[in-house]
Amino acid sequence: MTDQTFPDVDADLDADVDLNPETEVAIRQHLVQVALGRAPADTVLRVGRLLDTGTGLWRDNREIVIAGKRVAYTGPAGSWPGTATTRVDLPDLSAVPGLGEVHKHIESSHLTPEHEAALVIPRGNTWTCEASHEFSNVNADRTLDFWLEARRRGSPLKIFPLPGSAVPPTAYEHGGGWLGYDAQRDFLDASRMVAGLDEVMDWPGVSDPENPSHTRLWGMIRATLERRAVVEGHAAGLTDLPTINAFSAAGISSDHEMWTAEEAMDKLAAGLFIELRIHSLSEMVRGLLDLGLRDWSRVAFATDDRSASDTLKTGATDHNVRTAIAAGLAPEIAVQCATINPARHMRLEQWVGLIAPGRYADIVLLDDLDSFSIHQVWADGRHVATGTDYLIDVPCIDWPDWATKTINVGRALVPGDFRIAAPSGRQTVTAALLRPFHWADDFLTMDLPVQDGAVQRDADRNVTKFAVIDRFSGQGAVSKMFWLGCGPRTPDTAIACSMAHDKHNLWACGSSDDAMALAANTVADMDGGWALVSGGRVLATIRWEIAGLMSARPAEALDRDMQALLTAAEGIDWLYEPSFNPRWQPGFPERLAWATLTCSPWKWCLVAPSDHAPEGLVNVATGATHPVVW
Ligand SMILES: [Mn+2]
Numbered sequence: 001m002t003d004q005t006f007p008d009v010d011a012d013l014d015a016d017v018d019l020n021p022e023t024e025v026a027i028r029q030h031l032v033q034v035a036l037g038r039a040p041a042d043t044v045l046r047v048g049r050l051l052d053t054g055t056g057l058w059r060d061n062r063e064i065v066i067a068g069k070r071v072a073y074t075g076p077a078g079s080w081p082g083t084a085t086t087r088v089d090l091p092d093l094s095a096v097p098g099l100g101e102v103h104k105h106i107e108s109s110h111l112t113p114e115h116e117a118a119l120v121i122p123r124g125n126t127w128t129c130e131a132s133h134e135f136s137n138v139n140a141d142r143t144l145d146f147w148l149e150a151r152r153r154g155s156p157l158k159i160f161p162l163p164g165s166a167v168p169p170t171a172y173e174h175g176g177g178w179l180g181y182d183a184q185r186d187f188l189d190a191s192r193m194v195a196g197l198d199e200v201m202d203w204p205g206v207s208d209p210e211n212p213s214h215t216r217l218w219g220m221i222r223a224t225l226e227r228r229a230v231v232e233g234h235a236a237g238l239t240d241l242p243t244i245n246a247f248s249a250a251g252i253s254s255d256h257e258m259w260t261a262e263e264a265m266d267k268l269a270a271g272l273f274i275e276l277r278i279h280s281l282s283e284m285v286r287g288l289l290d291l292g293l294r295d296w297s298r299v300a301f302a303t304d305d306r307s308a309s310d311t312l313k314t315g316a317t318d319h320n321v322r323t324a325i326a327a328g329l330a331p332e333i334a335v336q337c338a339t340i341n342p343a344r345h346m347r348l349e350q351w352v353g354l355i356a357p358g359r360y361a362d363i364v365l366l367d368d369l370d371s372f373s374i375h376q377v378w379a380d381g382r383h384v385a386t387g388t389d390y391l392i393d394v395p396c397i398d399w400p401d402w403a404t405k406t407i408n409v410g411r412a413l414v415p416g417d418f419r420i421a422a423p424s425g426r427q428t429v430t431a432a433l434l435r436p437f438h439w440a441d442d443f444l445t446m447d448l449p450v451q452d453g454a455v456q457r458d459a460d461r462n463v464t465k466f467a468v469i470d471r472f473s474g475q476g477a478v479s480k481m482f483w484l485g486c487g488p489r490t491p492d493t494a495i496a497c498s499m500a501h502d503k504h505n506l507w508a509c510g511s512s513d514d515a516m517a518l519a520a521n522t523v524a525d526m527d528g529g530w531a532l533v534s535g536g537r538v539l540a541t542i543r544w545e546i547a548g549l550m551s552a553r554p555a556e557a558l559d560r561d562m563q564a565l566l567t568a569a570e571g572i573d574w575l576y577e578p579s580f581n582p583r584w585q586p587g588f589p590e591r592l593a594w595a596t597l598t599c600s601p602w603k604w605c606l607v608a609p610s611d612h613a614p615e616g617l618v619n620v621a622t623g624a625t626h627p628v629v630w
Contacts, residue, residue, distance in 0.1 A: 017151045019192035019351070027070060034065065034072035037081030041065045042381060044084040046077050047095040047365065053340035053354045056332045064095065066361040069380035074355060088383075090170070090365060093375055096335045097355050098126030098362025099317040101303055102342030103199065103232060103275050106147075106159070107134035107499075108305035110544055112552040113150035114395045117157035119308055119555040122385035123316035124374055125513050126157065127352045127360035128340070131198040131232065131304075133164025137504050138547040140167055140177025144190055146547075147405060149334055151193075153395035156379035158360065160348065162198040162232060163187045165220050165310060169214030169502040170620040173607050175472030176503065181219030182435065188227045190305055195346045196230030200252050201599035203238060204621045207246060212623070225251050228348055233272065237439070237601030239263050242322045254345065256302045261287025267299055271614050273345045275302035276337075278320055279583060285327035296333050300342040308555035308564045318364075331369050351541055365399045375445045394554075396619065399546055406547050407498060409506065410474030410525045415513035417478045418467055420629055422450040429455050429629040432605060433463065434594035436485040436580035443604040443617070443626070444484060455629050457482065457511065459489050462575045465513070468522055468596065468616060469506040470608040471498065478607040479616025481628035483509065485577025486589045492535050493572055494519040495589065498528035498548030500596040505608045506548075507596055509589070522546075532568055540568035 016023045043066040044582050050062040058524075065073035065080050073080045106116050106128060107388040120128075136143045140163075147161040155446035167179040189193050197220055202208060205213030220339035224231050236257035247255075248270040258264045261284055264274045276284045283302065288299075303318035306363050315322065317338050324334040343353025351359055361381035367373050377385040384392050422429045433444040448464060451454045457463050464487040467480040487509035488494065495511025498521035506523060515533050522531035522538055528548025532539045542561040551558050569588035576586040584591060597618045598605045606616050613625040 003490070010207045017148060017193070017295040027068065031070055031072045031358060034067040034082060038349065039067075039082070040511040041067045041072055041082055041084040043086045043088060044080065045363070045378070046087070046089045046091065047093055048091045050074065050095040050355055051097075051332060051335055053097055053336050054356070056336060058094075058332075061091075061310060062095070064355060064361065064363065066381040069358050069360055071355060071357050071361045093365040094369055095355060096364050096366065097339040097353055098360070098364060098377070098379060099321065099338045100342045100352055101123040101125060101128040101255075101317055102300040102345060103131050103302040103304055104128050104237065105131045105134050105305050105548070108306045109311065109547045109555070110550050110558060111145060112397065112546050112550050113157065113159055113554055114153070114155050115552065115554055117150065117155045118312055118390040118394050120316040121157055121377055121379055122374070122390050123311070123318045124321075124364040124377060125317040125346075126360070126377070126379045127160065128157065128623055129160045129195050129346055131156045131164070132161050133169070133198050133502055134504065134549055135165040136167045136177045136198075136549050137169070137502055138176050138177060138181050138549065139165075140183065142402050144194070149397060150194060150395060152449055152629075153397065155386055155395060156382065157391070158193075158352065159196040160193050160346065161187070161191075162196050162230075163194070163198045164198040165217060166198070166202065166502050166599065169294050171205065172618045172620055173503045173598060173625065174610050175505070175608065179220060180216045181223045184220040184223035185226070188223065188229055195231060195348060197224040199234035199256075201236075203235070203247065203600045204245075204348035206250055206252075220249055228273065228347070233273075234599060235267070236599065239266070241266065241270075242269060244272070248272050256304060258284065261291050263289060265291055265293070265411045265489055267295075271301070273298050275300050276324075276560055277302050277304050278306070278323060281320065281323050282327040285324050285329050293312050293426055295395060296329075296337060297341055297344070299520055300337050307562070309559045312555055312559055318374060325370060325372060331372070354360060371409060388432055399551065399552055404527055405530050407471050407506070407524045409469060409471050409472045409476050409520075413469065413478065413520050413524075415474065415517045417466060417476075418480050418508075418513035418516045420455045420465070420480055420482070422453055422455050422629060424453070426450050427584055431482045431629045432454060432464055432604075432607060433464070433482050433484045435577060435579050436486050436589070436592060437579045437585050439580045439601045439603065441603055446482070446484075448482065448629070455482075457601065459511065459575070462577050464488070464509060464511060464575055465516065466509045466606060467507065467516060467520070468500065468608050469508065471504075471506045471524070472571050479606055479609045481606055481615075482615060484577055484610055485579065486592055486595070487511065488534070489573040489575050494529070495532050495592070496520045496523045497530045497592040497593050498523050498544065501594050502597060502599065504548060504606070505596075507592065509592060521626075530565055532565060532572070534572065539571070540565040
């Protein structure tokens with residue numbers, strides 16, 4: 001071989017965190033020389049077999065040649081003509097690509113990105129499309145700074161941010177982030193890690209030109225389509241064919257909210273990419289198989305939301321794959337649904353989704369396929385996990401105030417903030433009531449007693465009080481009303497939390513105004529999280545100091561606090577009534593943090609006070625408002 005000089009590779013091959021063109025070209029020029037055997041590789045990894053996700057076929061006795069963080073070559077063992085620093089032989093293991101999340105809110109792990117990596121990479125998840133409306137609703141301007149920082153410090157989890165379309169979730173929610181055309185254009189131009197636009201959920205806003213969110217939403221869609229990026233969707237309750245077709249015609253490319261296989265088939269036929277979530281995954285897989293789905297390339301699995309505690313218990317993306325295999329999906333197809341299918345959909349297949357040249361050397365090594373048992377994981381070309389042990393250091397990030405000081409109630413709350421006054425001279429009033437996941441066109445009503453001019457709860461009829469506290473403006477505004485079937489029956493007890501999907505104000509629910517004030521103040525004083533109080537005492541807290549949604553600590557430490565809260569909650573008598581959502585269960589109302597959603601198919605909601613809705617009760621589909629008592 002002649003002594004040739006190679007094209008200058010003058011970029012820092014490790015500076016690929018933004019996939020910027022200079023670095024990307026330099027990396028690929030280098031990979032060309034390695035693949036041809038003209039430049040040395042770092043590692044040659046030999047495996048018993050490798051799943052080619054492009055064909056769905058296993059290739060026996062393969063070698064994977066790694067240079068830097070990328071794959072330079074794959075082929076039969078011994079076929080690469082070059083030399084390498086290190087050789088690793090794993091003849092008993094099966095290699096599949098690093099698993100990807102097409103739609104996940106990492107915020108719902110309640111871990112910051114560097115600790116999320118330590119939790120999910122050992123479970124096979126090496127890349128994640130981050131659906132960022134949660135963090136963006138708290139601090140929109142810092143969306144990319146937050147999601148890319150850990151990678152910039154060497155974390156091997158590739159996070160592809162999708163800034164939130166639901167920022168704000170509806171035109172009737174204020175404070176915190178606000179995103180429109182300019183912001184989305186700037187995000188997409190700032191980093192090639194930005195894959196598109198997070199789930200478009202406000203269908204009334206998209207489809208009704210009179211809706212106050214119409215211009216903002218179409219501005220974000222336009223900025224995304226102009227740059228050939230991906231518009232993700234959320235089409236809960238949109239099941240009739242005209243609406244499904246209109247949803248797809250809008251350029252919204254996916255849905256993860258299907259409830260039946262028939263609905264999924266209709267949405268596939270309308271050109272939507274379908275993303276199956278764990279709580280219905282088994283039935284959906286069986287249903288789609290029964291309906292004869294032959295091409296699964298437009299199907300992926302979406303975690304959407306999974307707490308660190310649940311991930312420690314059941315698994316991460318590997319749990320999704322395992323569940324699909326157990327439901328009868330061929331293991332190879334199940335792996336494709338968590339690798340190349342989402343990668344293609346998100347236009348990322350040049351970097352992830354398959355073990356092939358140019359892509360990141362993210363490799364999951366299985367010791368058993370049917371149970372999807374992971375022996376070890378490689379990411380960015382390094383062996384980073386064995387079993388569930390994460391082998392590399394977690395970057396220590398000293399998150400600045402823009403991430404840690406996001407609870408701005410502006411004052412200490414007092415019991416009077418939660419008092420609901422009756423019109424003068426009344427012994428009873430009619431009250432509007434909601435209950436968790438109340439998707440009906442009308443709110444409920446009930447006559448409630450008045451005492452000392454204040455409308456009273458009625459535990460005997462499962463009626464408690466629920467409040468949303470503005471945590472962004474510093475005005476300390478509080479909206480409150482009566483809810484049915486949730487919260488503590490135990491006297492003088494309350495629960496409060498700074499995760500209130502999707503606007504993430506502060507919510508509190510309790511059997512006394514004193515307890516609600518104590519719980520809400522406790523959450524505000526610790527920069528966010530959960531507080532359970534009773535009899536004037538704080539029984540348990542979980543601190544989420546980052547955006548009031550996450551914590552910068554290991555999953556195991558966070559889980560210990562979660563278990564302590566659940567244990568304390570066992571000592572409380574909780575109200576319960578079945579709701580519109582089959583996932584609403586008796587006991588500690590953890591899912592109350594989801595009951596403040598305002599996306600489709602919600603109608604009447606309680607939001608923080610605004611000029612439009614001073615008491616906070618608003619129909620987010622029509623903009624109608626109503627007093628909470630009359
Ligand atoms: Mn979602």
